[in-house]
Amino acid sequence: MDIRIFTDERGFDDLKADWNTLLARSRSDTMFLTWEWQTTWWRCLGEGDLWLLAWYDQDRIVGIAPLYLIVEQDGIRRLNIVGCVDVSDYLDIIVVAGREEQIYAALLDWLTGPDAPAWDVAQFCNVPQQSLTHQLLPELAVQRGLESATRVEDVCPIIELPGDFETYLQERLSKKQRHEVRRKMRRIQDETQVNWYVVDEAQAIETEMEAFIQLHRLSTDEKHSFMTPAMQSFFREVTRTMHDAGWLYLAFIEINGAKAAAMLAFNYKGRLLVYNSGYDPATYAELSPGIVLTSLIIEDAIKRDIRIFDFLQGNEVYKYRFGAVDTFVYDTQISRKAGQ
Helix, strand or coil: CEEEEECCCHHHHHHHHHHHHHHHCCCCCCHHHCHHHHHHHHHHHCCCEEEEEEEEECCEEEEEEEEEEEECCCCCEEEEECCCCCCCCCCCCEECCCCHHHHHHHHHHHHCCCCCCCCCEEEEEEEECCCCHHHHHHHHHHHCCCEEEEEEEEEEEEEECCCCHHHHHHHHCCHHHHHHHHHHHHHHHHHCCEEEEECCCCCCHHHHHHHHHHHHHHHCHHHHHHCCHHHHHHHHHHHHHHHHHCCEEEEEEEECCEEEEEEEEEEECCEEEEEEEEECHHHHHHHCHHHHHHHHHHHHHHHCCCCEEECCCCCCHHHHHCCCEEEEEEEEEEECCCCC
């Protein structure tokens, strides 16, 4: 195999033609690893030094490790996957399925060779459970005299959707929760003028995104603090990019003509990734617009032949009330031993 190394943003451009094709052949084909997401994240939130590694076998790409190097306040030199940590729920080294061990070995050879930058820790965060990275990479690292630690980083509850909404209600929900969903949907319809929609070409995406950001910041103090000006810029940029790629799923529910709740999600290859949400608790808490909107979106997802409703990272109770079950994401850290 041959390796090509890129150390600035032009590397993304050079790899664009091959990136998503390679991703589709990997075990970790997720929107967060697409060329569109990775480049937007780097442009808006990236820091430190970019290191894009690409491996070729007879001019055909077989692996990409999108990395960046930062020096932390304590002086630790850390390599991360582009997108790590907070806003990219699934990340990984991108490898043709079946070539993982070969690419991991090549990556570790580079890390321990003369061409890599000085580093202390290489962190591979948010690795999905179906990936082999958290299984094979630590073993290969130890064989090379490196230290390795892997842990379950978080859960990503998902719902495997059946073919119709009534079956979902009967088979995925408890009797109590089924009653609650139906009761909340009836109440909001009986007591208000309610409308919900998914943003399409008829709506201005910029205007709709400003409404989402406002509802997000109203939701909780934590969300208000999270949505800094820099994060708002990222949300605006990534939403436009995902919209252009055909993956955006941005939904609102209106009560008496006013937006009461919103959900930002992405429809990627039969999987609805529920990325973030917002609502106005001061005005609409008693009507549970977020719960109603989630129910409506699940019904709509089934109609669209989406088979996985993915709540992404976090073990919030409401996810399990909708019938979700846990999948896991892992964090693997490779470290140099003292004196290496």
